[in-house]
Amino acid sequence: RCAGRVEVKHEGQWGTVCSYDFDWGVPAASVVCRQLGCGTVARASPYSPFGSGTGRIWLHPFFCRGTESVLHNCPHFGWGQHFCGHKTDVGVTCSGKRLCEHVGAQLPDYWGSQPNAVALRLVNGAGPCEGRVEMKLMGQWGTVSDDTWDMEDAEVVCQHLGCG
Numbered sequence: 564r565c566a567g568r569v570e571v572k573h574e575g576q577w578g579t580v581c582s583y584d585f586d587w588g589v590p591a592a593s594v595v596c597r598q599l600g601c602g603t604v605a606r607a608s609p610y611s612p613f614g615s616g617t618g619r620i621w622l623h624p625f626f627c628r629g630t631e632s633v634l635h636n637c638p639h640f641g642w643g644q645h646f647c648g649h650k651t652d653v654g655v656t657c658s659g660k661r662l663c664e665h666v667g668a669q670l671p672d673y674w675g676s677q678p679n680a681v682a683l684r685l686v687n688g689a690g691p692c693e694g695r696v697e698m699k700l701m702g703q704w705g706t707v708s709d710d711t712w713d714m715e716d717a718e719v720v721c722q723h724l725g726c727g
Contacts, residue, residue, distance in 0.1 A: 565601035565657040565726075568613040571621050571634060573642050578619030580634065581647035582609060590629030591637060592655040598633050601657035603690060608654040615649040623647055658692045659726035683724060692726030 569580040582591070592607035623645035627637035640646065684704075688694025696707040709716065 565596070565599060565659050566605075566613075566655065568611070568616055568652055568654045569595055569634070570616065573621050573635075576619060576621075578621030578643075579616035579649065579652040580622045580624065581620050581645055581649065581651045582623060582625070582653050583647060583651060586623075586625045587653045591624055591627035591634070591653075592657075593629045594627055594631045594634050594637060595655045596657035599657065601659060602692065603658045604655060605658045605692075606656040608656065609651060611650055611652045611654070613652075613654040616652045617649065619643065620645050620647070620649065620652075658690050659721070659724070683720065685720075685724065685726075692721065692724065696720055 570577050571580060572578075587609040588607050589604050592604040596602055596604050621642055622635060622639050624634060624637040624639045627634075631637050635642075682699035684697050684699075685692065685694035686697055697704050698707055699705075
């Protein structure tokens with residue numbers, strides 16, 4: 564729920580948010596993450612990173628300061644008024660808001676764990692949902708090490724920690 568294509572509901576109907584790459588960045592994405600209660604911005608993504616929407620394009624914001632309480636408080640051309648198309652629908656990836664230590668994480672079998680036998684956390688990162696991966700096994704914390712670690716492994720950890 565803290566990563567995806569940005570859509571807004573106006574007059575009872577959902578529609579996308581589009582922008583040009585120079586208009587969509589961390590300030591606007593930070594408004595979205597804050598509005599969703601999803602922490603800080605991990606990535607602001609122009610040009611349909613989560614797929615193009617269909618139907619209405621509701622907003623084309625520009626030059627958000629990042630201090631706005633909701634996205635439609637950013638300067639925009641008006642509801643339904645835009646100078647872009649669905650190929651420039653925007654997305655965000657937020658850091659997540661939950662504490663990034665999850666006791667009893669059910670890790671996949673290929674990690675050789677038993678369900679509910681471990682705790683998992685991230686340490687020494689700049690935010691609550693980034694850092695070195697550590698597991699607590701049999702009462703002791705240790706670093707997770709893997710020479711074939713990839714984005715799929717990282718995604719498992721992030722999902723278990725509630726970090727998006």
